[in-house]
Amino acid sequence: MLVADCIAFKYGTRSVLKEVSFTVNKGEICSLLGNNGAGKSTLLKCILGFLRPGRGRVFLDGKDLSSMNRTELARRMGYVPQMDMIPARLTVFDTILMGRRPHIIWEARPRDLEVVGSVIETLGLQELSLRYLDELSGGELQKVVIARALAQEPEILLLDEPTSNLDPKNEVEVMEIVKYAVEERGMAALIAIHDVNLALRFSDRFVLLKDGCVLASGGPEVIVPTSLKEVYGTDFDIGYSKSMKVVVPLSKKWEDRKELISGGKSYGQG
Amino acid sequence: METATAVSVTSAYRSYSRRKVLFIVAISTATILLGLFSMVMGSAGLSPLDVIKAIVGRADKHVAQIVINIRLIRVLAAIISGINLSLAGCVMQSVLRNPLASDYTLGVSQGAAFGAALAIVALGAGSVQSTSADAVIIRNPYLVTVAAFVGALSATLAILLIVRYRGMTPEAMILAGIAFGSIFSAGTVITQYFATDVQVASIVFWTFGDVGRVSWQELAIMGAVTFPAIFFFMLNRWNYNALLSGDDVAISLGINVRRTRMLGMFFSSLITAVVVSFMGIIAFLGLVSSHLMRRTVGNDYRYLIPASCAMGSFLLLGSDTLSRTIVAPVVLPVGAITSFMGGPLFLYMLAKGNRRI
Known part of the structure; x- marks a missing residue:
């Protein structure tokens, strides 16, 4: 479904991604592993179109992403950024409704509210729906951010370290939500993640990044002591x-x- | 398939949204009533009935002259300026992600005043008098507006450049704004000393704005700018909401962040410029009204934009009525009243360390 073909990216003269190619299939969770600074976030941003890769192309269902306009990209790809922002003072419902932005022309229609309502229900956020984001705990906030991406009804979710600040209970809950969404809705997910064990438990496919190149990719069989030592040193x-x-x-x-x-x-x- | 809880969540949200709409309608109604009250107040001793008769064209010529050309124009000027300044404040706060941003705190108003003063003194678009009643006479309102806009835009560009090349905290951005504001204010004062016959009165003209100086032609120019701007901002309301969650999220929702930011600042500068060119600087109004509304209707721009418009006009109209009545028959500049109102709020926000919107 998602095919990255020879992606290369430089920040100035510093080459972050040299040649990255991999595939994510429909109904699969793919974990992107690599040490700090390996270029995981950069790769996600290249796929999302925030950054323009120097070389290489990304295809979604055979269509080149660079040929799509902003709205089309936003309808097809949902993004969950790293949690490093001070949350805005918006209600949970309003925040998730923002995920409908790529589908809304002038004002939210009843269908948009329905989608938001059902995402809230699926994730068990009913009690929080009219609370403000800055009153939520880290785990609740992360679920809201994922809910917003799900409300986009994308074909693929891209998550940047979705569990990095969470306690073990919330880590697992967040990953279960992603797994549920991928299975129930036939989506795909690409997750940049540090926790190898969480990745092993929830993902179907792994891409190991090292020095801007793909060291190994494939199923759980690629997670072996030698490849891990190579990646994490x-x-x-x-x-x-x-x-x-x-x-x-x-x-x-x-x-x-x-x-x-x-x-x-x-x-x-x- | 939708289940019972999903329905109750959406219906709870719908009633929550309805409350916001009701609130906005209530403030708008209060503004209209205040407008009528303001037209009744004054030395002519008119009754509310006289005023209504004059508005619908059934009063005698003398009364109509006072009501329409002195009172009504003043009320409309206050309403439109209130709308413009609070819109500029609430949009700037989103696109710069800075709760302290407004036309005044970023130096945009001061830039506009400098541009207008320059047009009047150097480009011959008007003249500066020595009497306090008509300190400045504008002969070419279009030229004044354009020059004010250029002044406002240069302050805006300076802020945007400094934000772009040096990532800044909200407080540092305001310090830069104060610096720009002082430079422009100094420029305005110096410009006026080049005018033929200058006294302190004309300097007060720019420092503390007054809504009682406007002509119908100037009001028409303001309206011609204000209504398209409201439409433009409403068109972008989802984008301003998305910007609250950061640039990355906004981009992932399909928003052209750079264009939204640039156009938002451009139109904010424009609506500020038309107010300042004809009325002078009305300090803190944009900041006060947008924050009062953030606290009551919240940060959702779908409601915040109309709510700020309503609150801005209510506050400015109220301040103007107060400025006419508090030491009547002397009329204080309304900018002095809004400063009294806004200064303490600004200090409170700084003290509270309110860094997020």
Whole structure:
């Protein structure tokens, strides 16, 4: 469904993306993994058209995104940005209604309100619908932002670290919402994410970014200690919990230093 | 398929929206009543009935002359200026994402005043007198408006450039605005000393605006600018809402952020310029009315735009009525009254550290 073909992007002379190609299929969640500064956010912004890639093209259902106008792009792609903004003083309902903006000509029609109502219901936000955003907790706020993107009725959702500031309960809830939306509505989702375990638990496909290139892409089989070490620069253990793959990052440097400090003994014994 | 809860959520929202509409209608009605009251007040000793008769064309010539050409024009000028200044304030606050932004705090009004003063003194569009009653006479209102607009636009461009090349906190942006405002105000004062016969009165003309100086022709120019501007802003109301959530979100909703920002500032400068060219600077009105409405109807521009228009005209009309009656028969400049009202609010907002809209 979404095909990125040889995307390259430079900030000034600094090359962030060199040659990135991958595919996301309908009904799939695809996780974009890479260390800080690997270009995950930049890649999302190139796909969304915020940034113009120096080279390469993105296709959605075979159609080149650069040939679409702003409204068409907004009708087909929903974006959930990183949470670094002070929330505006708007009600939850008004915020989600804004997702209908690409579909509204002059004023919201009954159908727009219906879509917002049903998204609110699906995400269980009924109690909050007339509350202001700045009165919400981080988890609630993130759900509202996702609800706004869902109200756009897009074909693909692009999420930039949607779980980075959330507690474990909210992390899982947010990812479940995304999974539900993808399965129920036959959408696709591309998620830039740091938490490898969450990615493993919820996504069907993985794209590992390293130095502006795709190191590996594919199903859960690409998540192995060697590829993770290559991406994050540290060792990983892989285990299983309730038949789910779990990765544990190890810190070699810290182990070495600990030995150095305590003269070869661990703190427990000293 | 829609379920019962989804229906109740949307119907709760509908009644919430209806309350906002009712509120706007109430302020508009209050403005009209205040307008009638304002036309009754004054030394001619007219009754409300006289005023209504004069408006519908059934009063004698003398009364009609007072009501239409002195009182009504003044009320209409207050209403249109109130609309313009509060619209400019509420749009600037969205496109710059700065709750402290307004025509006055960014120096846009001062820029317009400088442009107008320059047109009158240097380009011969009018003359500066020494008497306080008619301190400035405008002979070519079009030239004055254009020059005021150029002045307003140069202040706006300066702000936009500084925002673009140095990411700024809202407070720093206002400091820059104060700097620009002072430069323009100094320019205005100096310009007037080049006028043939100048006294303090004409300087007061620009520093504290007054709605009682307008002619019908000038009012027509203001209206010709104001109504298309309201339409334009209403057309962009969804975009202003989206900008509240940041540029990235706005772009992802299909909005041309740069164009929305530029055109928003352009039209805000234009509507400010027409007010300032004919009436002088009316400080803080845009800031006060838009914030009163943000607190009551909220930040949703679909309602905030009409609500600010209503509140702006209500406040300016009220301030003008007060300025005519408080030490009658002396008429104070209305700009002094609005400053008394807005200054404390501005300080309060700064103290509260209100950084978001």
